[in-house]
Amino acid sequence: MNGVGGIGAAGGGLQQVLAIRRQVVEQSDALRNLREAGASGQTGATPEVGGGFADTLRSTLDQVNTTQARANDISAAYERGEVTDIAQVMMARQESSVAFEATLQVRNKLLSAYQDIMRMGV
Incomplete structure (x- = not known):
């Protein structure tokens, strides 16, 4: 039964x-x-x-940092019992993770492009 x-x-x-x-x-x-x-x-x-590439990159990194800080704040609030919506916590953490992974992929592509340029013969 x-x-x-x-x-x-x-x-x-x-x-x-x-x-x-x-x-x-x-x-x-x-x-x-x-x-x-x-x-x-x-x-x-x-x-x-009229910002250049460096300004765009800097602002994007600031946005990723803000996203990660927000996810950490929401996670800490959940651990303290202030936030009870686990979906909100998980979405913030996932958004932070995706933003970081995207930043990592952009960095890898930039590094690869730089290395290709350095290998070019003049």
Whole structure:
């Protein structure tokens, strides 16, 4: 009889998991919409600034750093019990991880391009 109770409990747990998944998807869509709105606002301002490659790289690294600091703050708040939404914590950590991995890939491509240029004969 214990197995039957376990199945019933799993059914209720499944509904909770589906509800959490739905919330995560909704939050992800909301974040994507905010980023698209922010990106469209930033593209209009970029030509006026006239910044070069170094400025763009610096601002991108600052954004990645901000994302990582936010993820650390949310994780610490969750550990203290101030934040109870685990989906928010996991999304912040995942966003931080993706931003860092993207930065790492850009660095690797830049380093590879630099090495290719240095190997060129004059």
